[in-house]
Amino acid sequence: MRRPLARYGRLLLVQLRASVLLGMQYRADFLLDGVVEVFWVATAIVPLLVVFAARPSVAGWRFGEALMVMGWFTFLEGVLEGTISPSLISVVEHIRKGTLDFVLLKPADAQFLVSTARIQPWRALNVLTALVLFAWGFRALGRGPSAGAVALAAVTMLSAVVVLYSLWLLAVSAAFYVVRIDNLSHLFNAVFDAARWPIDVFHGAVRFTFTFVLPLALMTTVPSRALLGVLPLRSLVGSLAGAALTFALSRVVWKASIGRYTSAGG
Amino acid sequence: MTSILRVRALRKEFAVHERPPGVAAALRSMLHREYKKIVAVDGIALDIQPGERVGFLGPNGAGKTTALKIFSGLLHPTSGEVLVDGHEPRRREDAFLKKIMLVLGQKQQLLWDLPPSETFELNRAVYDVPRAQYEATMRELTALLGLEDLVKRPSRTLSLGERMKCELAAALVHRPRVLFLDEPTIGLDVSMQATVRDFVKRYNEQHGATLLLTSHYMEDVAQLCPRVIVIDRGAILYDGALGDLVTRIRPDRRIVLRFSRPVAESDLAALATVVRHSAGESVLQVPKEAVNAVVGRALANLPVSDLTVQSPPLEEVMSELFARNRPRAATGEAPP
């Protein structure tokens, strides 16, 4: 008996290698993806520049502070597009083509296998872009982050990634019930786009939704506050609790969906 | 009589991108790609008369599907001449498209989330079929294929066999005069295969349509096609009657014997080559000329309870034909 952790580590490496090979098959992709990514960030910056040219602050956020939100958004988008969504979209394909059976036949946790199935390596560009945005933001603010703030930001970002992954897994679980959901990623991206802006911009029902139902606030506003060193304790607690809760929920729903799939005989 | 399908010196090459496995090779291939030329169809010539049923036989990758796609205008030949009822397929004129249909067993044209009746209606409009003719065709197809209960259910809820029936019906809405069928029975169970075969044969007989069919199931070809064209590695190995092919490749016959009591294998070996010998039945292989003599000796000397004379199975004939072709073809191919 080998140790399971080591086995999953090796599995992860094998899947990573396959992803890189797959990614390199498409050379036009390789270049275009980089270019497109830079442009996408620009689309977000342009409105920001126009807005702050007219106003010194919006909903209590100054230009440099809003850049933090944009930076975390870019970072998170890289995580989403680079690791989470390609893998989970392949689940939807598996279900449609009926090849999920092959995954379920393998002697490893199905959730692990599908979640690590595909990675797009050049999305690491987003991390770089995020760092540039942070630097620009702090320059505009005329100061730097404290070490504690960076640590806190890392923690809150980790829970943001967990939340993002869990929401995706929930959405993908829906694919077991409604087979055609190719537009899912478009929908998610469209809603997720709202996370480019600090939560304070939104009002009423929209704000409630983005805080509690689809917690965009947890994803970008909270880590930004942490990085700026103005995170209230209750936000930190909320972030950690939210991550634990959505992860547990998504795991339960995923298990139930797989159970349903296998009992229905594909 | 002029042929409805006329093919001369038809050749089709593909350029295929190839790369060896591994990360380093993947990186290299981003800068420089190696292309390999593959000859899918290598100078074939054939004539098919109106109303014929012709079977296209060959191993995987022999070029069958490529040829069918060229005949239906989806692929353009590298060189050579193809005429379907006077039309050049690659030009895809309306008049041509209205005369032919290509049915691919592995691809569907039915609208996935709508009932097949919608696809039929769509094809009626697309092929500009007069209403009265359409209704007559649909009545006929519905009766022949037993579609009544199927046409109102969304296609995605149909079984594979039911879907294939509807797929065939959709393909015949405009009563094509030339029907190209690529693996129409793939994945179907035996009785459904028979249904599809009977239907296709009847369509051919009633409407005088020309049929060109590929299939992995020899039974399809044996039942449907008086004439077969065997291709391997893009070249025609045989074109003619199925019976003649069998006689030419394997002139021997098989005698299947059953006995009322056990018989020693050595007794059988004295008569002819033993293919199989078991408690229930024994099979002997005999040259065609010797069949009568061997049968007579067997009946005289052995406790025979049942005796039949058969041709060798079509599958065996084919694999022998392809095996013979290998050494010749291997030298004719570009080095990898």
Next chain:
Amino acid sequence: MSLRNTARALPTLLRVGLAEAVAYRAEMFVWVLATTMPLVMLALWTAVAREGGGGALGRYGQSGFTAYFLSAFIVRQLTGCWAFYEMNVDVRQGTLGMRLLRPVHPLAAYTVENIAAVPMRALVSLPAALVALAVLQPRGLTRDPALWALWTASLLGAWSITLFVNLAVGCSAFFIEQSLKLMDLWLVLYFVLSGYTIPIDLFSPRVQSLVDWLPFRYQLGFPVAIMTGALGRQEAAALLVRQWAWVAATAGVTAVLWRRGIARFGAHGG
């Protein structure tokens, strides 16, 4: 692929297309939700307008932004197109072959499928937008019938450009492996330069005059500007000419790409 044949088949093509759209109503709903970006931008821009005592930004106050982005939402719903995606799948999986076997031009078929989906999409999205317009009663929607006539022409132009760009990108699937990325690139520019996320007149005059020459604003910002009364009759008519020049240009590019692409498709495989 005679035009006559396509025209005669048109009613049935439309009807079946509509039936398909109805069958895919769940996807349609998702699509509408996925194009709610103008509403998010509306939240952002009204927050901006509220800031600093609610002073107007350019010609937009809170009410002005509401009218603008609700109009943008409506125009986007009516001119949306996914043909590039379907074409990409068809070319890649070889199902284009099935379309080529039919005596109807595949590009015409994609177009008809897109038109057939409009009523369903309008049904899902427009009531909400119209109710919002009625309830909020933003000042600024034009009441000039001549402008509304121009608006209709501009909407048709916007739809045509979007369609042709879609088909051209779809055709690029014949030549490059991941044509979807090209659409991404186009969308990026569209988001910034069409007025989808920022009303164009908030840009500096230099940027604005550049945008006048690019196709993007004619896909969205131009009809929205007519709707919200930002343009006079003459101005609108002049821009309409430029818009239709872009329609002709994109149509030309599509025709060339299709012809060359289909030759390639025939050489390589279906």
